[in-house]
Amino acid sequence: MKGKIVDPTTKLPIESATVYLTSVKDSSVVDYTITNKLGMFSIKVRKNSNPVNLKISYISYQDYIILVDDFSADKDFGTLELKEMTNELKEVVIKSEIPPIRIKKDTLEFNASSFKVGADANVEALLKQLPGVEITPEGKITVNGKEVNNILVNGKPFFGKDGKIATQNLPAEIIEKVQVVDTKTKAEEISGDAAGSEEKTINLTIQEDKNKGFFGKIMGGYGSQDRYESSLLLNYFKGEQKISVLASSNNINSIGFSMDEIFDNMGGGRNTSIYVDDDSGSFGINNMSFGGGNRGITRSNLIGVNYQDKFFKKFDQSGSYYFTNAETENVNRTERINLLPQGKTFTNSTANTLNTSNGHNLNLDFEVKIDSLSTIYFNPRFQNSITKNRSSRNQITTNELFEELNRSVNTDFSDNENSNFEIDASYSKRFKKKNRGLSLNLESKITKNDNFLNTNSATLFADATPDDIRNQNQLNTGTNNFVKLEARFGEPLTDSLRLSLTSEVTIRKVTDQLATFDFNLGTNEYDDFNDFQSNTTGSRATTFFPSTGLILSKSKTNGRINFGPEFITFNANSNYLGVNTDRNKNYVFPRVKGYISHTIGKSKSIYSFYDYGVELPQANQVLPVENLSNPLSTLIGNDELKPTQRHNLYFSFNNYDYQSRSGYYIFSGFNLSNNAVVSSTVFDANFKATTTFQNVDVTHNSYFGVNWNKSFKKEKRTLSFSSGINVNYSFEQGLTNAVLFESRGLQLNPRVNLTWSIDELITIAPSYRYTYFKTDFKNYVIDNAINFLHNAKLEITSYFPKKFVIGSDFGYTYNSNIADGFQKDFYLWNVSLGYNFFKDQLLAKVKVYDVLNQNLNNTRTITPTAIIDAENIVLQRYVMFSLTYKMEKFAGKKKNDNMMFME
Numbered sequence: 001m002k003g004k005i006v007d008p009t010t011k012l013p014i015e016s017a018t019v020y021l022t023s024v025k026d027s028s029v030v031d032y033t034i035t036n037k038l039g040m041f042s043i044k045v046r047k048n049s050n051p052v053n054l055k056i057s058y059i060s061y062q063d064y065i066i067l068v069d070d071f072s073a074d075k076d077f078g079t080l081e082l083k084e085m086t087n088e089l090k091e092v093v094i095k096s097e098i099p100p101i102r103i104k105k106d107t108l109e110f111n112a113s114s115f116k117v118g119a120d121a122n123v124e125a126l127l128k129q130l131p132g133v134e135i136t137p138e139g140k141i142t143v144n145g146k147e148v149n150n151i152l153v154n155g156k157p158f159f160g161k162d163g164k165i166a167t168q169n170l171p172a173e174i175i176e177k178v179q180v181v182d183t184k185t186k187a188e189e190i191s192g193d194a195a196g197s198e199e200k201t202i203n204l205t206i207q208e209d210k211n212k213g214f215f216g217k218i219m220g221g222y223g224s225q226d227r228y229e230s231s232l233l234l235n236y237f238k239g240e241q242k243i244s245v246l247a248s249s250n251n252i253n254s255i256g257f258s259m260d261e262i263f264d265n266m267g268g269g270r271n272t273s274i275y276v277d278d279d280s281g282s283f284g285i286n287n288m289s290f291g292g293g294n295r296g297i298t299r300s301n302l303i304g305v306n307y308q309d310k311f312f313k314k315f316d317q318s319g320s321y322y323f324t325n326a327e328t329e330n331v332n333r334t335e336r337i338n339l340l341p342q343g344k345t346f347t348n349s350t351a352n353t354l355n356t357s358n359g360h361n362l363n364l365d366f367e368v369k370i371d372s373l374s375t376i377y378f379n380p381r382f383q384n385s386i387t388k389n390r391s392s393r394n395q396i397t398t399n400e401l402f403e404e405l406n407r408s409v410n411t412d413f414s415d416n417e418n419s420n421f422e423i424d425a426s427y428s429k430r431f432k433k434k435n436r437g438l439s440l441n442l443e444s445k446i447t448k449n450d451n452f453l454n455t456n457s458a459t460l461f462a463d464a465t466p467d468d469i470r471n472q473n474q475l476n477t478g479t480n481n482f483v484k485l486e487a488r489f490g491e492p493l494t495d496s497l498r499l500s501l502t503s504e505v506t507i508r509k510v511t512d513q514l515a516t517f518d519f520n521l522g523t524n525e526y527d528d529f530n531d532f533q534s535n536t537t538g539s540r541a542t543t544f545f546p547s548t549g550l551i552l553s554k555s556k557t558n559g560r561i562n563f564g565p566e567f568i569t570f571n572a573n574s575n576y577l578g579v580n581t582d583r584n585k586n587y588v589f590p591r592v593k594g595y596i597s598h599t600i601g602k603s604k605s606i607y608s609f610y611d612y613g614v615e616l617p618q619a620n621q622v623l624p625v626e627n628l629s630n631p632l633s634t635l636i637g638n639d640e641l642k643p644t645q646r647h648n649l650y651f652s653f654n655n656y657d658y659q660s661r662s663g664y665y666i667f668s669g670f671n672l673s674n675n676a677v678v679s680s681t682v683f684d685a686n687f688k689a690t691t692t693f694q695n696v697d698v699t700h701n702s703y704f705g706v707n708w709n710k711s712f713k714k715e716k717r718t719l720s721f722s723s724g725i726n727v728n729y730s731f732e733q734g735l736t737n738a739v740l741f742e743s744r745g746l747q748l749n750p751r752v753n754l755t756w757s758i759d760e761l762i763t764i765a766p767s768y769r770y771t772y773f774k775t776d777f778k779n780y781v782i783d784n785a786i787n788f789l790h791n792a793k794l795e796i797t798s799y800f801p802k803k804f805v806i807g808s809d810f811g812y813t814y815n816s817n818i819a820d821g822f823q824k825d826f827y828l829w830n831v832s833l834g835y836n837f838f839k840d841q842l843l844a845k846v847k848v849y850d851v852l853n854q855n856l857n858n859t860r861t862i863t864p865t866a867i868i869d870a871e872n873i874v875l876q877r878y879v880m881f882s883l884t885y886k887m888e889k890f891a892g893k894k895k896n897d898n899m900m901f902m903e
Contacts, residue, residue, distance in 0.1 A: 021052045021054055031043050032101065049072065103658070137793075211237050213238075220883060228252075244305065305320065317367075323358070335870075349396075393408075480508070496553055499550065541571075548563065568616070571585075593611040595610075596609075608649075664709075668705070680693060746772075822858050830848065847880045
């Protein structure tokens, strides 16, 4: 079926109109497409004698409907004219059918009911069905290649803006629309400016009849080896007021909260068995994990509440609080090759740790509309954590002849409390003159750390160097306070160009006080103050950045550039062994930052940004204070350090065609640092290190990626295919034993994913990822280090036979170059069988984690100075039996009730 859609008056084609087929029998969506820039559409469907409706929908036009009684042959509808929408009387309410997808000026909108998912599926399963939406094994969501960094429910945060609790726990069946918009800062949102980044926000809107009611799940399970899990999610929605309560408790390494339809919150259930950091620009040299699940065995508890409401007409409020408790046991074995210009040394260690922590997290969000032109936004956040750690470690270092250089044994106990208070606030005012505006933005962060460490250690050296025996307490108190105030005024120059005058002031104050007390045999107390291992440091950095800029706002092109001088005052001070040291420096550097985005038609867009600025060294890097807390490593600052000048450039191109349901995106970036601060380490004959800091001429990092995806849909069958490759390259310099070396790191990461599904019946999703690492060295003991990794996975979800839910996740991982004594490959297979009964309100499951009992956690890390292989204990095979109770009551209607109670 094909045709052309035009405006009745101008006869011009209408691009991005939604054309879809629905069954006359039950109104289900058969297929859909989007008109191209010529207004043309084409839908291919199987021959069928059942009647369907061909429907056309576009904003500001009336819906167009054609009944097709028979489509046993091709049909050309020719040119179809849409009538413009006319104003209706306010007393008349017209409800029309929502098309599967709508493309508005700045919003991409999906009708959730048009995309079928299995029973009890969560929002994440729904998102995976949407064209152009991809979710990586690590949980990162992208829409047409642009990362989603903000997920809202009815326009407000749901247990935080990262949205993982919403996507992994809210049922897909209550969602009406999935809206995708550009992520804006609060100032941009209030002022109406275009977004300065290319990141996306997903807003989930709840169905109107589900916005007034109560729903939730309660799950409990117990299994072999005394494994257990439990979780609860209760939601009460009444218009603007929404209250949600969640809780979980388990000992299966699930430190977050998820009620997945297949594996619940079973750690590693539907997670990747390998993690490789693909984030743009985050590639160091080589760092990869080889294994499934977290390090160690974790028992965790969580309870939280989320509250949203609207007080009066001009006051919006939302907030959440949750408490977390976790206890992790781990046994670690590490083999480290230390790379020195003159040769190698080898360090082997074993460690046992027990870590317990309690955390509180409070997040509040307020927005007050003073009048139609002025808005105040206030977002305070508070986090507090108390952590206790017990550890014991044995370590030995040898040379290339396997002659012992040193050995150490230590037992540590630490008790740490960290508090963090943050505020984001803004005041925005628009004036009656178009595009004239004023905004004041405040960002503040106050951090305090109180750390206690009791250590009992013995470090023994092979030669005549005195052994280092310690039995002491260390008290370390630190603060890090940051304030940033920005004032921005915009004045229109033309209809699309504005002058931007901005003043930005930042103040950062850091203090650190270390007091060490040795054990006194005479008093049997820790009261012998150790001058050499105690010190006080502090710094204060103040920057003032007045800038002039231009803001471009056109229908298809948006951009901003700000430039000006940045005035920096940096003061650092220390007190060590009774000597006070002050370091005061003043700098003036140019500062430039800007971006531009351009939309090409309805499907293509380009985006680029550039930022140039400086980064100041830390107080401990510039002050002549010796840090002797580690018997094998001494740190001392360098007063001659210069600030690092950084250039950051990024470019992307996106193209997604909803008519063909295919698209690709390309991204690349380059980071360059002049006067980069690096460590300069000198090792003595016992492999005892003394480290200071130096500036090197240049380091840089570049990255490139291309990804392509396409989906095919025929009635209830969908086939989705995606592939891509990411490339990272880095150049770094460093100093070891006074020798300047260079390292060049290359990482290649191609991948391919396939998903085949039949609506509400079965989903099969195989995937494969290959990761290649290579580091070349200059002026070094080795020329290069190479490693590669294979990771394959097959996920199967079946809803057949009726009332049963079957899940199978099978993965294989191979590591090419891990050290002898560490396993190179392993299989991880998890299975689940669920049965719905009692009117689908109860779900009984049996799950088996690591069926083959092969799970492990081995890592290989390659840095400019070491190759590190490590092994940690992980969860292995267990069986879990669980029961889930689901409850629903919307607008007075319980699930499976036949009558509706009307208030």
